[in-house]
Amino acid sequence: MxxxxxxxxxxxxxxxxxxxIQRNDIFCPGWAIDNIDRYVDPTVQHVxxxxxSVGIGFAIAFTLALLAHRYRPLSTPFxxxxxxxxxxxxxxxxxxxxxxxxxxxxxxxxxLTAFTLQIIYRNIMTGLNNVPPDIRDAGSGMGxxxxxxxxxxxxPLALPEIIAGLRVATVSTVAIATLAVFVNGGGLGTEIYxxxxxxxxxxIILAGGLAIAMALVFDFALVTFQRYATPWQRAxxx
Amino acid sequence: xxxxxxSARGSGSGGALSVRYEHVTKRxxxxxxxxxxxxxxxxxxGDICVLVGPSGCGKTTAMRMANRMVEMDxxxxxxxxxxxxxxxxxxxxxxxxxxxQQVGLFPHRTIAQNIATVxxxxxxxxxxxxxxxxxxxxxxxxxxxxxxRYPAQLSGGQQQRxxxxxxxxxxxxxxxxxxPFGAIDPINRERLQNEFLRLxxxxxxxxxxxxxxxxxxxxxxxxxxVMRVGGRVEQYASxxxxxxxxxxxxxxxxxxxxxxxxxxxxxxxxxxxLWEAPLAYVGQPTAEVRAKLDSAEVxxxxxxxxxxxxxxxxxxxxxxxxxVPDRPDSAPDPILEVDDVMRDALAxxxxxxxxxxxxxxxxxxxxxxxxxxxxxxxxxxxxxKTDEHSATERPHD
Amino acid sequence: xxxxPALPLSFLGLFGDxxxxxxxxxxxxxxxxxxxxxxxxxxxxxxxxxLKVTALAxxxxxxxxxxxxxxxxxxxxxxxxxxxVGNAGRAIPELxxxxxxxxxxxxxxxxxxxxxSVLGIPPILTNTYVGVSQVDRGAVDAARGMGMTEPExxxxxxxxxxVPTIMSGVRTATINIVATATIAPxxxxxxxxxxxxxxxVYGDAGVLAGAILVALLALSLELILAGVQYLLTSPGLRxxxx
Numbered sequence: 001m002x003x004x005x006x007x008x009x010x011x012x013x014x015x016x017x018x019x020x021i022q023r024n025d026i027f028c029p030g031w032a033i034d035n036i037d038r039y040v041d042p043t044v045q046h047v048x049x050x051x052x053s054v055g056i057g058f059a060i061a062f063t064l065a066l067l068a069h070r071y072r073p074l075s076t077p078f079x080x081x082x083x084x085x086x087x088x089x090x091x092x093x094x095x096x097x098x099x100x101x102x103x104x105x106x107x108x109x110x111x112l113t114a115f116t117l118q119i120i121y122r123n124i125m126t127g128l129n130n131v132p133p134d135i136r137d138a139g140s141g142m143g144x145x146x147x148x149x150x151x152x153x154x155x156p157l158a159l160p161e162i163i164a165g166l167r168v169a170t171v172s173t174v175a176i177a178t179l180a181v182f183v184n185g186g187g188l189g190t191e192i193y194x195x196x197x198x199x200x201x202x203x204i205i206l207a208g209g210l211a212i213a214m215a216l217v218f219d220f221a222l223v224t225f226q227r228y229a230t231p232w233q234r235a236x237x238x
Numbered sequence: 239x240x241x242x243x244x245s246a247r248g249s250g251s252g253g254a255l256s257v258r259y260e261h262v263t264k265r266x267x268x269x270x271x272x273x274x275x276x277x278x279x280x281x282x283x284g285d286i287c288v289l290v291g292p293s294g295c296g297k298t299t300a301m302r303m304a305n306r307m308v309e310m311d312x313x314x315x316x317x318x319x320x321x322x323x324x325x326x327x328x329x330x331x332x333x334x335x336x337x338x339q340q341v342g343l344f345p346h347r348t349i350a351q352n353i354a355t356v357x358x359x360x361x362x363x364x365x366x367x368x369x370x371x372x373x374x375x376x377x378x379x380x381x382x383x384x385x386x387r388y389p390a391q392l393s394g395g396q397q398q399r400x401x402x403x404x405x406x407x408x409x410x411x412x413x414x415x416x417x418p419f420g421a422i423d424p425i426n427r428e429r430l431q432n433e434f435l436r437l438x439x440x441x442x443x444x445x446x447x448x449x450x451x452x453x454x455x456x457x458x459x460x461x462x463x464v465m466r467v468g469g470r471v472e473q474y475a476s477x478x479x480x481x482x483x484x485x486x487x488x489x490x491x492x493x494x495x496x497x498x499x500x501x502x503x504x505x506x507x508x509x510x511x512l513w514e515a516p517l518a519y520v521g522q523p524t525a526e527v528r529a530k531l532d533s534a535e536v537x538x539x540x541x542x543x544x545x546x547x548x549x550x551x552x553x554x555x556x557x558x559x560x561x562v563p564d565r566p567d568s569a570p571d572p573i574l575e576v577d578d579v580m581r582d583a584l585a586x587x588x589x590x591x592x593x594x595x596x597x598x599x600x601x602x603x604x605x606x607x608x609x610x611x612x613x614x615x616x617x618x619x620x621x622x623k624t625d626e627h628s629a630t631e632r633p634h635d
Numbered sequence: 636x637x638x639x640p641a642l643p644l645s646f647l648g649l650f651g652d653x654x655x656x657x658x659x660x661x662x663x664x665x666x667x668x669x670x671x672x673x674x675x676x677x678x679x680x681x682x683x684x685x686l687k688v689t690a691l692a693x694x695x696x697x698x699x700x701x702x703x704x705x706x707x708x709x710x711x712x713x714x715x716x717x718x719x720v721g722n723a724g725r726a727i728p729e730l731x732x733x734x735x736x737x738x739x740x741x742x743x744x745x746x747x748x749x750x751x752s753v754l755g756i757p758p759i760l761t762n763t764y765v766g767v768s769q770v771d772r773g774a775v776d777a778a779r780g781m782g783m784t785e786p787e788x789x790x791x792x793x794x795x796x797x798v799p800t801i802m803s804g805v806r807t808a809t810i811n812i813v814a815t816a817t818i819a820p821x822x823x824x825x826x827x828x829x830x831x832x833x834x835x836v837y838g839d840a841g842v843l844a845g846a847i848l849v850a851l852l853a854l855s856l857e858l859i860l861a862g863v864q865y866l867l868t869s870p871g872l873r874x875x876x877x
Contacts, residue, residue: 024738083857087853088850088853088854089813089814089817089849091814091818092847093850095843095846098843099843132340135342135343135345137307137342138338138340139342140307141331141414142356142404143328143330144355148328153344153346157344167722168725172725175729182832192731193730193734199734199737201739204738208727208731208735211731212727212728216726219726232345232346232390235387235390
């Protein structure tokens with residue numbers, strides 16, 4: 001693998017590197033391959049930002065959803081609260097938090113987490129509400145307690161909807177996490193916004209491309225997980 | 239039906255329990271009148287009791303109070319000697335079978351896992367559960383291979399049967415069934431009803447069955463409670479009694495104007511007193527036959543062979559000779575059997591425009607003669623007693 | 636900033652400074668205090684600029700995305716495409732979009748509007764498609780049977796029934812656009828985001844003020860759109876929700 005890259009580096013370096021950079025062409029493959037290592041750290045940081053935010057966001061949203069599922073009156077206030085957090089543009093959120101949590105990854109994660117809450121919360125609620133009432137009736141009637149009904153019947157059946165929400169949340173968070181650079185949160189945004197890079201086309205495209213690729217990978221992983229976890233949806237009627 | 243399948247009994251609580259409603263009342267908040275008012279009813283152990291009535295009469299509410307899916311406001315329901323309130327609802331329900339119209343199979347579990355739901359809740363060990371699931375699949379006549387499929391892969395009728403199997407899994411003493419066959423097409427519904435009756439003949443559970451269809455009630459019930467709005471029981475009786483002596487106009491209307499015919503569907507030819515025809519054998523002197531004719535109930539002699547199997551009816555012309563000929567003037571058809579359903583026998587008589595039809599037993603030996611007159615006499619006789627068949631013994635083929 | 640026992644107080648202090656920044660002009664951090672920044676005038680300037688940009692981009696997105704989505708949804712064709720566009724749109728990093736736009740096509744209101752509409756089109760497209768295609772087929776069938784033409788069906792039956800879903804898409808699009816318009820100063824169009832980005836000019840007070848203002852702007856727009864949705868939703872649909 002590394003020898004292949006080295007070879008490509010040699011080939012392309014000789015061909016196009018210096019002029020391409022001089023002209024600031026839209027994309028210089030040579031430069032990209034030469035400098036790929038500097039994208040490793042930002043990519044890793046980016047992954048950490050996304051996983052942490054979506055993970056914590058899911059934990060919080062899940063708890064809220066279970067509470068609202070049990071106590072109906074909670075659902076509207078929760079929806080409104082998560083809605084407010086969703087509407088506030090992340091970059092504004094970063095700076096609202098700045099005086100309290102300062103610059104750094106923590107601030108970024110808090111703001112990104114807040115953004116994911118409504119999507120995930122709403123999808124869990126929809127998934128649970130879409131469980132057909134006669135299945136719930138049959139389950140109750142057979143002697144499942146409310147908790148057993150929730151964990152053994154309702155949540156498994158709501159899984160597709162929940163994962164759909166996670167997919168949207170994850171893909172969106174990958175995109176927004178590029179803004180973390182504004183609060184020194186790291187991530188791929190650092191390759192776009194820091195000094196001198198804002199006009200460097202190849203750098204921007206590479207950073208943006210990596211972010212999009214990351215989003216696709218996460219999405220694919222979640223879809224695969226869903227297919228694995230819901231065998232009954234694949235069952236073909238005979 | 240698998241022969242001698244006493245293993246259908248399983249190894250759960252087994253023995254059926256009686257169910258007794260005592261002054262049960264339920265009023266929904268915000269409603270003027272109670273859904274169920276002062277309901278008192280006793281269902282003997284092992285019987286099928288059908289709650290039947292128009293929509294909104296409270297029959298489903300009444301049934302759902304037995305397993306506390308609906309909590310009663312006052313009164314009590316006793317399973318055997320124990321009040322349903324004695325234990326937490328979830329525990330109670332695990333000891334009762336529950337079948338609803340839409341079945342409610344868990345789409346995310348295989349058929350086998352669905353059936354095993356309550357045994358798993360009760361903590362049975364794996365082997366016992368697997369054996370029980372196999373047993374039940376056989377009982378409902380489902381290919382064991384389907385046990386690994388998901389509900390979406392089964393037909394509606396198959397899903398319904400799985401629903402029944404699921405309710406039977408822990409061998410509960412009482413079953414609650416709410417319009418279980420309502421969502422199926424008429425042909426499969428009849429099949430399912432018959433299968434269920436065959437099952438019940440073996441397992442003899444106490445069953446509380448709700449339906450809005452009087453024909454289903456008459457077919458399935460050992461006792462029927464006809465209810466009207468407010469959960470008020472207008473009449474609680476056997477199907478025969480219901481048809482013969484409806485308590486009031488409401489019951490009469492609900493049962494339908496054709497209740498006489500409905501009664502006939504409950505009987506077999508053997509249940510009625512048949513007339514005797516004078517029998518004639520080939521080669522017998524006609525004088526003897528003519529002598530019998532004078533005092534006979536049926537004015538025509540029936541030619542039979544030496545095994546007393548009917549060969550045909552003899553006419554005046556036949557009797558003009560000295561001895562009985564071997565070929566009768568009229569064919570014996572239609573020949574009815576003692577096990578025929580009475581309604582079908584009547585239909586046969588009417589269609590073929592036959593006045594008298596010979597009735598034979600299992601060995602094709604003559605047992606008597608049936609006529610439309612006998613049937614109508616029976617229907618109008620005030621002391622007509624039919625053998626009270628339980629639902630499982632009644633004709634349902 | 637490290638954890639500081641006086642932090643809550645200093646936050647309050649900073650908050651006060653930010654509010655002050657909004658209502659009173661004050662000297663800039665750099666430039667030797669010669670230029671004046673802040674104050675209601677500048678705030679309104681930048682806010683209206685952001686609103687203008689948002690409105691233009693939203694209008695463009697609607698114009699581009701709605702007609703094909705309505706038609707495809709009505710026909711029930713192209714579901715995969717509609718969903719894919721929605722998914723793809725979500726993955727576009729705003730910062731990269733603005734930066735590449737500025738670097739390649741150049742700055743200016745027109746270009747910015749186009750770039751922003753790239754973010755607005757996917758949610759509108761997907762939601763409109765899904766909303767229309769999921770309208771009760773029985774209602775559509777009945778309408779056709781009564782003699783409505785295809786465009787009439789879309790207009791009188793499908794759209795009214797799909798309003799909640801469509802509006803949800805419009806609201807998402809608006810949120811996306813407003814959020815990205817915040818960093819438009821990177822592309823030369825000065826919006827409220829300038830307070831946030833150009834910290835050296837506006838100072839910490841300015842940054843916080845900018846964040847507060849952007850948040851308020853987004854929330855107000857969301858409320859207005861929620862109101863619009865309420866008005867557009869037929870009472871019949873509303874009743875079902877309750």
